[in-house]
Amino acid sequence: MMSIKKLSLASAVAASVVLTGCGNSSSSGSDDGTEVGGTVSSPGGQVASFREPSLFEIASSFLVSPVAAAISGLQPVEGADVELIRVDDDGNQIGEILATGRTAVDGSYTLTLPEGVNLAGNLVARITGSADTQMRSQVVEQAVDIDPASEFILQKFVDSDTSLESLEVNDVVRIRDRVEEFDLTASADFQLAEMLAELDSVVGEDLEAQIALATTETGDASTIAGNYRTSGMVFGLHDSDNNSSGTWEAGVFGGDFEFTAGDGGNVTFNRSREEGTDVLLTGPDLANTFLEARSEVDNEQDQFPGIFSSDDILSVESDFSEELGDTEGFRSPAFTYRLQKALNHRLFVLSPSETVIRYGLTAEGDLDPENKLGDELFQSLEIFAATPEGSSDIDLDGDFGRVYLASQQTQGGDILLEAEQNVVSFSTDGTLAASAGARQELRLDPGGLATYSETTGTAETGLDYTISGDGDIVEIGGPADGFINDSLDFISVIAAEEVDNDPVTSRLDRTLMVRLPDGQLSIADKRYRLLSGYTRLDLGGDTTEAIRLGSLRFNSFLNMTSETEANFEGGVVRVQRNSFTEQVSRNSYADPYDDVTVSVDATGAATVSFNYEGGASRLDGFFNEDASIGIFTNRYVSNSDNESDRIGMAILVEVDQ
Structure with a gap:
């Protein structure tokens, strides 16, 4: 050997490589009217808690293959309500729901940003399942996939005690892209908590380091x-x-x-x-x-x-x-x-x-x-x-x-x-x-x-x-x-x-x-x-x-x-x-x-x-x-x-x- x-x-x-230090602002101005969207995918053991089963699901489950994702083994979530919200620095919703959408059979969805709403680190697309289980993704670009990795990244930003609103959107995109470089596999029966623990074990330290670079002077x-x-x-x-x-x-x-x-x-x-x-x-x-x-x-x-x-x-x-x-x-x-x-x-x-x-x-x-x-x-x-x-x-x-x-x-x-x-x-x-x-x-x-x-x-x-x-x-x-x-x-x-x-x-x-x-x-x-x-x-x-x-x-x-x-x-x-x-x-x-x-x-x-x-x-x-x-x-x-x-x-x- x-x-x-x-x-x-x-x-x-x-x-x-060139390292980038602390960012100084989020997206400025308004992105109202912009259409954002992506796919929602979850560990197989968690999918049912996010969606409403239908007769069509039974027939289509044999026809729809899992969507491509940073984590192999995830399944598309069909029939889930996607909500656009603002969150505070603890990750809690502030204000009303800004927009809603629903995932299609392949897990895809689209949302239109309302007037006066801009892409930012505290703008979040989420789905909610049983027992208030959430998966969320920061809306910092038009392509917004919601999956365990996006939820994990948001949780790490919250743990860092940084201001989500003032995050440089490019830093969030860069960190998300970095997580996608890792070879991760979700077991078929994984629950979301297990997938988050696996993410923390594999990429947690590197993600914490990247967040520190983005948020520390x-x-x-x-x-x-x-x-x-x-x-x-x-x-x-x-x-x-x-x-x-x-x-x-x-x-x-x-x-x-x-x-x-x-x-x-x-x-x-x-x-x-x-x-x-x-x-x-x-x-x-x-x-x-x-x-x-x-x-x-x-x-x-x-x-x-x-x-x-x-x-x-x-x-x-x-x-x-x-x-x-x-x-x-x-x-x-x-x-x-x-x-x-x-x-x-x-x-x-x-x-x-x-x-x-x-x-x-x-x-x-x-x-x-x-x-x-x-x-x-x-x-x-x-x-x-x-x-x-x-x-x-x-x-x-x-x-x-x-x-x-x-x-x-x-x-x-x-x-x-x-x-x-x-x-x-x-x-x-x-x-x-x-x-x-x-x-x-x-x-x-x-x-x-x-x-x-x-x-x-x-x-x-x-x-x-x-x-x-x-x-x-x-x-x-x-x-x-x-x-x-x-x-x-x-x-x-x-x-x-x-x-x-x-x-x-x-x-x-x-x-x-x-x-x-x-x-x-x-x-x-x-x-x-x-x-x-x-x-x-x-x-x-x-x-x-x-x-x-x-x-x-x-x-x-x-x-x-x-x-x-x-x-x-x-x-x-x-x-x-x-x-x-x-x-x-x-x-x-x-x-x-x-x-x-x-x-x-x-x-x-x-x-x-x-x-x-x-x-x-x-x-x-x-x-x-x-x-x-x-x-x-x-x-x-x-x-x-x-x-x-x-x-x-x-x-x-x-x-x-």
Whole structure:
């Protein structure tokens, strides 16, 4: 099984595209007398609730095929009343019904705009079914299809707390067109609520990003201009549609960039170098896997655009892309990457959940869309940090909190995940000392059995470090590939090595450090965006070789209600399969939670616990000097045996309230 090479955000951006920031107006003037119309289509399980059955329906149902739609599997809704209304910013009707129509046997309808009514984001065509079920579509152009996608888009606009009336109509059209690019299928018996949940899982995050771009004012890009280093770690699960084999993938990557500022929040990413290593375990089961390790260094210069908005988010858009290999082709849906800037720092964090679909090739070497071979689902955690501009080596002095995550893979053997938390003390003489700290291991053996263990690390002293004036870390207890940021309070190091060749064993790891405070921090009333990722195994369960990847949706926040308590608002993304060759699936859903406790000691060491009846999802790590950045390892602690079925990494980034 081959995989597409995806090093990072930069390599995922298929082409340079122009992003459009916040619009400033809706359609002006009057469009009265304009005829609008389209088709009404619904999941098969919901159609009956929207229409009035007739004798003609019985005869015609064998003659009318489903209309073409962005979502395959939808059925036309015949005999439904279509109403034209205005809605407020909560999506509720205001005023009287402006016009009415009725759908024909093929689901089509037409309406004529009354005098004084213009196309706008708050002008809506709707149908209403039993139990007041609604499907609506914003009337921003003459072609107005009403279906689950149009209802979903309107709901997302409402959730964004934007003014529907002031939306730029072109933005609504663009977002609708973008949703139609996704390959979506409605099951024959789907209800509308199920279809909306499916839409949220597949396109929800990208749609939220597009709405944010359309409704948020642009920021001052000059405040983030400069030279940046990036580093990241990625995990992936691949399947084969014929269930012949599966793949576990882990990777690390890094690169050099310059951000240049333009007007209107425009930012140009100028890439000068990128490198990375991917390790893939592929086979019919874990005991019979083949290990492939691939490293790549790309010194080709490249550019792509982004938009910096007033909420400190840097957005980069990747269009739908297609790539051809020697024996397979790959497609990636459109995706909007969102990088959250830390408060008072030129440091950005992103944690995308990406999809690649694998196809066979035609005899002519083109991608064959009728020959789908499998899916490749990825989750990553990446950092962009501005770097120093000095010419002399940097000498550090003081304590840094350190978190560490490693993934070790053995051909025909096991998968080993390791996490550590400890304190590193730097001296200006070019040496450092590391405390023993804590260490956790999660292992999946060749037979599919998962085990967990905890140990104490080993303290070390007299280790050398060398950091050049531009922030490049040359060595840190040995040769290293890493960097320190421009404010000298954040360190990132990645490593890839072949541990053994009999059997072939490859290890990838990542280290993050933050400068610790001199005294007790105050975190009450702070708001953090939480970005995380973890790998979960079935510890003591009934399924063998089960691997799950977890992360959070971008709009996930930890709100500190006191120094020790918080609430969580946001959503969860899960990629999973129950055996090495089963089909991979992804689901995403909202998961707000109130029972969150936080402890921070005077050294900056911190624990965040999401408390449940059987245990707690726990973050162990450190806050930096001003509590604007927190770095953590991620695990689940069971109340019964203190064991964890998952290990990962998380970052808290302070944002404005």
